[in-house]
Amino acid sequence: MIDVTAVFDIGKTNKKFFLFDKNYKEVYKEYIQFDEIKDEDGYPTENLQALQAWLKSVFEKILENAAYNVKAINFSTYGASFVHLDENGDVLTPLYNYTKPIDESVIDSFIEKYGPKEDFLSTTGCFDLSLLNSGLQLYWIKHTKPEVFKKIKYSLHLPQYLSYVFTGIPLSEYTSIGCHTALWDYSKKDYHKWVYKEALNHILPTIVSTETSINMNYNGKRIKIGVGIHDSSSALLPYVRSINKNFVLISTGTWSIALNPFTVHPISIETKDKDFINYMRINGKPVKASRLFLGNEYKIQVSKLVKHFGVSKDSHKHIKFNYKTYSEIIQDFKYMYKWESITDTDMPSKTQIPYDKFEHAYHQLMTELVLLQIKSIKDVIGNDTIKRLYVDGGFSDNDLYIKLLSHYFRDKKLRTTDSSLGSALGAAISISDKKLNSKFLRKNYSLKKHVPFIIK
Incomplete structure (x- = not known):
């Protein structure tokens, strides 16, 4: 039985699962693709339900495999994607595609409140304003879907949501917050003031180091579960x-x-x-x-x-x-x-x-x-x-x-x-x-x- 670290590496197209030995050599891999589904506006998006089911089934299958002793698991995924959970931990919205266009009036109102644009983009390290900035997605939901926004208990970036699927613990970490989200003020090393003014800090979980792991008993096995990384x-x-x-x-x-x-x-x-x-x-x-x-x-x-x-x-x-x-x-x-x-x-x-x-x-x-x-x-x-x-x-x-x-x-x-x-x-x-x-x-x-x- 080999001691291994398991990793789910989730791209927009390919979903991959790897096992690495103690020397980081790949000893097992598995790939899959899912057809996209459509959100409420008919725009293509990730099939989150299918992805979650696959994560669970693959991992439980590996835990039962006598050849491998899984010591740890972590998650790497694309960024600019939030999963919004209600107070019961249920998913509230589709995983909105970061290429989805939003009404210019939303961006205009944001700039009017928190501009000028050049100053804002330079402090947050973003090159534009769109759903490619996950922070703007929160602003968009709050101001165009207020009834949905009121139900959000936590908004998790995709890597942290995958970790949450296994731990039930909502967390935030630096690499996801820092990747062109418009949430972070690099000059202050804190969330940008607009995040506090819009009271988004209440739905963004506690920030922990990317190296954080949670030791858990999972299906009878003691496993170190990572918080995910961009x-x-x-x-x-x-x-x-x-x-x-x-x-x-x-x-x-x-x-x-x-x-x-x-x-x-x-x-x-x-x-x-x-x-x-x-x-x-x-x-x-x-x-x-x-x-x-x-x-x-x-x-x-x-x-x-x-x-x-x-x-x-x-x-x-x-x-x-x-x-x-x-x-x-x-x-x-x-x-x-x-x-x-x-x-x-x-x-x-x-x-x-x-x-x-x-x-x-x-x-x-x-x-x-x-x-x-x-x-x-x-x-x-x-x-x-x-x-x-x-x-x-x-x-x-x-x-x-x-x-x-x-x-x-x-x-x-x-x-x-x-x-x-x-x-x-x-x-x-x-x-x-x-x-x-x-x-x-x-x-x-x-x-x-x-x-x-x-x-x-």
Whole structure:
């Protein structure tokens, strides 16, 4: 029987369950997807009832499995999502989707009371006001559904609700409060004054450290149950715990998010860029981040190139960096791509591809995308002293992306890591007493060093 830590890692699409041994090696995993249901306005949302039933059934099945001795369980989930409970602990509303649009009049009335907008966004580390800010969801419910709001005993962020399913204890923790919720005033290190003025503090449970766990007797077994963690903060945790020098993590995928956990300047009043955002470390310290719709734009543009050149849709996966091709592009460099999901002042009014080879057009595309990425990373570094960059996610395997990034940041040490476990592993680590050492990333994340190519 192996001693294990169980983790539910809940994404918008994939719901995952992992077991990790004492060395954080994955020994079991299970995935599932649920069809979305609709809220009262017909907008798609999470099937919370199905999710809860799955959590219980999977966990009880594992407890009965003679191969594993579950010592602890924790939860990592996407953010910007509240579950509202009544005095009986029953769920009051659908789990409103953070992409759900709300009436502009709600946002206008909020700004009228608590603006000006720029000052508010800079103190809360948010880049806009919408349901992507879970705090605004509470304001929206209070002022458009007062009869529902009156029944709310507790509002729990999704990671803490999953913990509540197993413990029955309502709690709040820093990483969920700090992820673009508009609830937290980073300058005061407390809920923003608007939270108190609207009396929302009465329905937000006691704040505890993300490392808190509750020792419980569950189905006859003594188990340590974590309070849950926001997935982006969770993915960052193994790096923070095992690296003793300042660094920036570039987490790539549909969104490329550059995270600076060591900033002494969280979002300032001067920052009005909607692509800046704050997260929070498990100790309550701010993480400055900038986001770029890199993977989404890459997918759009590669699809167009495949059609234009009549090549197979997987051709881009096999292209390696070619110094001669890059030299030709950079010699008389011009921007050639008009982005569809990114706004940039350098882009032309329409895409123009003068090349007759797919490989050349692809090198041009990656050069332009990496230049956008460089700006995003430089913005998040600001005036902080950062000598190390870590890249994980989809682009860590893209030869051009890594070679170009290494080239343009020749003054920094660039490393790539490979872990599909990401936030799940962070959730396991957050409730463990075990210290991580500098070899952790090499052993568990296939850490690779990269050196810049030689300029000829």
